[in-house]
Amino acid sequence: MKPLKAFTIPFVGLKVGKHHFDYDIDNKFFEYFEYEDFNRSDLKVNVVLEKKSTLLELHFEVSGTVNVNCDVTNEPYNQPLENAFDLVVKFGEEFNDENIDILIIPHGEYEINIQQYVYELIVLAMPSKRMHPGVEDGSLDSDILEKLEELSPKIKDIKEDEEETDPRWNTLKKLLTDK
Template sequence: MKVTNEFLIPFLGLKLGKHQFEYQINKAFFDHFEYDEFDSSAIKVNLVLDKQSTMLELNFKHSGTINVPCDVTNEMFDLPIKGKLKLIVRFGEKFNDENEELLILPFGEHQVDVSQYIYEMIVLSIPLKRVSPGAKDKKALEKLNNIEVKDEQEVKEEEIDPRWAALKKLLTDK
């Protein structure tokens, strides 16, 4: 992914305390990551950066919709998604992002790229099964229409094996 200046936060010039950032995420953002699971998106990401003397605390929250095909009917619909992520940024000898909740930046670094974290937060909030609200109603109606009401006698007659019916006949012949 090509880093854009929009997602680079220069924390060196910021005062200690909380700072708020807001991003509008659309399909072009996901195209940079070569992610094409949906057609369009309208997602708002709020980021609160809490700068402290020895570390940074990043709190991400997102909400919005993505346009995906329904797994049941294959019709396109807007799926609402939301989620949050907390990230601690500390400083050390070398870069380390092995831990998903802790990022270690080398001493002397003056900015942090948040695009990868926004991408992962959004992608992980998308459910595996995507069913449109209309598909649930259609499915339930189809099941109700397919159910036939049978009399108790019909059910009992269908359940009796013909071999047992012959044996029962012997009992009633006495």
């Protein structure tokens, strides 16, 4: 997989201090990773690279919305996203990305590509269950929700349930109230 040039930061020419990089993310970015869960995306990624004499510190922040389908109704809706991530880049003998928060690159490197970190930051910000806000507050009018309600098991009235209980349980219930 060839890296995207826009996400390659040449840090050799940068002065010691903080440097800001802003990225606008749309579906073309996710097509590169063959990730097709988003119908549309409008995300802003802000990266602050702080160059120090012996290491680099990167702070990633993402905010915006992605249009996804609801897991319950399959209706599209806009899911707001916000996430942040910190990465420390050190220099060593060989490339090592085994630790989540620390990246070790060889001494001769002069640039770093951050596209994988941006991708993971966005995808991991998604909730595990995507629920349309109209499902939660009851304002969504959907054929699927009506069918689910029709097919759901009906709860018996509490009075009917009490009449059908075994009388032996009543003496056990008295033990709870006798304290």
